[in-house]
Amino acid sequence: MNDFYIILTASLVASSCALLGCFLILRRMAMVGDAISHAVLPGIVLAFLFSGSRDSVTMLLGAGLIGVFTTFLIEFFHKKAKLQTDAAIGVTFTWLFAVGVVLISIFAGKVDLDQDCVLYGEIAYVPLDLIISPSGTNLGPKAIYVMGIVLVLIIVFIVAGYKELFLTTFDPAYASAIGISTSLWHYLLMSAVSVTTVSSFESVGAILVVALLIAPAATAYLLTDNFKWMLVLACAAGILASLSGYYLAVWLDGSIAGAIAALSGIIFALAMVFSPTHGLFFKKLRQVAH
Amino acid sequence: MNSLAEFFSFADPNIRYVVVGSVLLTASSAIVGTFTFLNKRSLIGDAIAHAVLPGICLGFIVAGTKNPLVLIIGAFITGWLSLIAVDFITRKTRIKEDTAIGLILSVFFGIGILMLTVIQKSGNASQSGLDHFLFGKAAALVGSDLYAFLIVAVILLVVVYILFKEFALMAFDKAYAKSIGYPVRTLELILTSLIVLAVVIGIQAVGVVLMAAILITPAAAARFWTDRIVVMVLLASAFGAFSGLAGAYISFVAPAMPTGPWIVIVISTIAFVSFFLAPKRGVLYRLVRQNNIRQTINNENVLKVMYQLGEENKNFFIPRHLDEIIRRRKYEKRALQSILRRLLHQGYVEQTGNLWSLTEEGKKKAQRVVKIHRLWELYLTTYMKIAPDHVHEDAETIEHLLTPELEAELEKQLGYAKLDPHQTKIPYQHE
Incomplete structure (x- = not known):
């Protein structure tokens, strides 16, 4: 049962991340996603101090805000201070992450967080934190409910705002011409990324969030030219990485998050070589056939 | 003010190690980082910092001990491999560079974490301390670390000094550098090797995530004060050295404070002040x-x-x-x-x-x-x-x-x- 709980949690995280990742990589904002996933750390620590727990509405709100703040800061440095984008991203997220680590040290006694957990989480502990109903029935791990709700929210967000997200991603000029605010949807998307990051933090850690945001979406991007299919395939790639990664970790007796990240990379490599449309192998074949 | 006097008398050898180590690392990283910044490849530093982890683990598995030379060779190999992978993905597929960087960064790091956890459970007693590469251990530097740092810092400085003109020209006008017969490919190779080298020793001070900061933040700050590249390099290394010193001092006064993050906070503060208050820019x-x-x-x-x-x-x-x-x-x-x-x-x-x-x-x-x-x-x-x-x-x-x-x-x-x-x-x- 524990295997199932862990794989289910990882798959839920993977699906949320994969869906958002598709938008991120097409908007060329993969590294902004990376930045946000690190920069939410001080937000998590502060929210923890205020609310006293890790799974609260305060935390999600705080995370959403700090994600928007990160995005805003990157743009501010780029537009107002004329700092090149790559440097703006690098300076902003390292600063916020450093502040987060220092906050953890200051409130070490009051915050139940440590650096290891921040970087690579502890998904193996997911089955330990169960929700028990008043009558004593075991309702399953809390993480599954949290991640399930987040995934539903992300799906609702994407379905409800599909047209706007689609247009602002592929044709921002046309989108603003028909009155869709590109910056509004930009910030909404970034808030969604932060909320996902924060809620998955505890179970999978920052680095797996980044891997799951980027790798499955990049895999799907090499497999199809249809955006809706890309969303579906990205989820599939994420779930596949979760499943195979889990068993790899069990086999090697190592970090589950690390193994899932590694597997998501291998799945990407397979797609890169063997994708029927964009794969290197079939491209080569077609060249030879000519 | 007592602590200040005690700190700057450097009577305690531990303080000496921490200060000299931090300053060496931050100053030399900043110098190499200036060229990374000018080549608009700031996030490459971040990618390398994450990608050296599997190499370090690999070095450990091969050597069975924490032999610094083997670890550095291992780190060098995977650090390089990550760059080649980013380059390959960007050139051969329709994946854009930023996606490729993020992908390689997280996947390599995941592999590194997997290897690290496997090693930690292997029962080899000498593995303890490998996780210093993750989070840095500037406050726990010892004499033997310093020799390694000093050698690397000297290599970085000498190479940058000798090839300064070439690096500067490449940062501003690669096409021109090529046209007047510079071996651009070789120079890029050397510069990248320097970055990998700086990262390999730098992450021991500030850790994987914050490495990008000590590479590029001093350069970003220095860029706001000058248009001359020589001044920029000197200024960046001065900012870096100052933040190394300040970080060491803060963790001396408050021992619970981690040195690495404080170095980054100090250098970021210098950068923010520069962004806002620097004349002209x-x-x-x-x-x-x-x-x-x-x-x-x-x-x-x-x-x-x-x-x-x-x-x-x-x-x-x-x-x-x-x-x-x-x-x-x-x-x-x-x-x-x-x-x-x-x-x-x-x-x-x-x-x-x-x-x-x-x-x-x-x-x-x-x-x-x-x-x-x-x-x-x-x-x-x-x-x-x-x-x-x-x-x-x-x-x-x-x-x-x-x-x-x-x-x-x-x-x-x-x-x-x-x-x-x-x-x-x-x-x-x-x-």
């Missing part, structure tokens, strides 16, 4: 300059309107009501009033009741603006062959910007023409 300076330009343009436009009204009445000093000005050029009444008050203060207009008139000085200034406007229109029609009804907008801008030298040149070129393309008289000062 800083945000504040830009805002002030923009505001000054806006004020000058507003001033000159109001003077110009009053001059044009004067031309109609053949008398430039008739007192005018605000509405007369607004009829010619749209202003909010309040805004116009504040512009006029400014002009009054500068001595270009006089106020009688609620009427305003040009002073002699004001007329002179307005006349110059009007003259440049009309000369420019004439210039555009004669030399650029632009139709007379298309030149006004352009002249509206240039009239505020032309320097006295260019003004004189323009007058000469056009032979002190009497009339503009709309057959209006061009006013010269001596008339």
Whole structure:
């Protein structure tokens, strides 16, 4: 049962991340996603101090805000201070992450967080934190409910705002011409990324969030030219990485998050070589056939 | 102040190690980082920092101990591999560079974490301390670490010193560097090796995530103070060294404080101060300059309107009501009033009741603006062959910007023409 709980949690995280990742990589904002996933750390620590727990509405709100703040800061440095984008991203997220680590040290006694957990989480502990109903029935791990709700929210967000997200991603000029605010949807998307990051933090850690945001979406991007299919395939790639990664970790007796990240990379490599449309192998074949 | 004196006496060898180690790392990383920054590859440093982890684990598995040389070789291999992978993905597929960087960074790091956890559970006692590469251990540096750092720092400095001219040229104009016969490919290889080297030792001080900061943040800060690359490199290394020193000091005063993150907070603070306050490039300076330009343009436009009204009445000093000005050029009444008050203060207009008139000085200034406007229109029609009804907008801008030298040149070129393309008289000062 524990295997199932862990794989289910990882798959839920993977699906949320994969869906958002598709938008991120097409908007060329993969590294902004990376930045946000690190920069939410001080937000998590502060929210923890205020609310006293890790799974609260305060935390999600705080995370959403700090994600928007990160995005805003990157743009501010780029537009107002004329700092090149790559440097703006690098300076902003390292600063916020450093502040987060220092906050953890200051409130070490009051915050139940440590650096290891921040970087690579502890998904193996997911089955330990169960929700028990008043009558004593075991309702399953809390993480599954949290991640399930987040995934539903992300799906609702994407379905409800599909047209706007689609247009602002592929044709921002046309989108603003028909009155869709590109910056509004930009910030909404970034808030969604932060909320996902924060809620998955505890179970999978920052680095797996980044891997799951980027790798499955990049895999799907090499497999199809249809955006809706890309969303579906990205989820599939994420779930596949979760499943195979889990068993790899069990086999090697190592970090589950690390193994899932590694597997998501291998799945990407397979797609890169063997994708029927964009794969290197079939491209080569077609060249030879000519 | 006691702690300060104690700290800077460096009597305690531990303090010496931490200070010398931190300063060496931050200063030499900053120097290499300057070129990364100028090549617009800041995030590559981040990717390498994450990608050295599997190499370090690999080195450990091969050697069975934490032999620094083997670990560094391992780190070097995977650090390089990650760059090759990013380059390969970007060139061979339709994946963009930022996605490739993020992908390689997280996947390599995941593999590293997997290997690290496997090693930790392997029961090999000498593995403890490998996780220092994750989070840094600047506060726990010992003598033998320093030798490794010192050697790497010297290599970085010597190579950068010897190849400074080449690196500088490549950062600004790669195509030109290639055309005059520089071995661009080899130079890039050397520079990347230096970055990998800086990262390999740097992450021991500040850890994987914060490594990117000590590479590029000093350079980003230095960029705001100078346009000269030599000064920039020196400034970046000074900022880096200072933050290393400050970080060491903070964790000396408050031992619970981690050195690495504090180094990053100090260097980030220096960067933010630079972004805002640096002369010429800083945000504040830009805002002030923009505001000054806006004020000058507003001033000159109001003077110009009053001059044009004067031309109609053949008398430039008739007192005018605000509405007369607004009829010619749209202003909010309040805004116009504040512009006029400014002009009054500068001595270009006089106020009688609620009427305003040009002073002699004001007329002179307005006349110059009007003259440049009309000369420019004439210039555009004669030399650029632009139709007379298309030149006004352009002249509206240039009239505020032309320097006295260019003004004189323009007058000469056009032979002190009497009339503009709309057959209006061009006013010269001596008339």
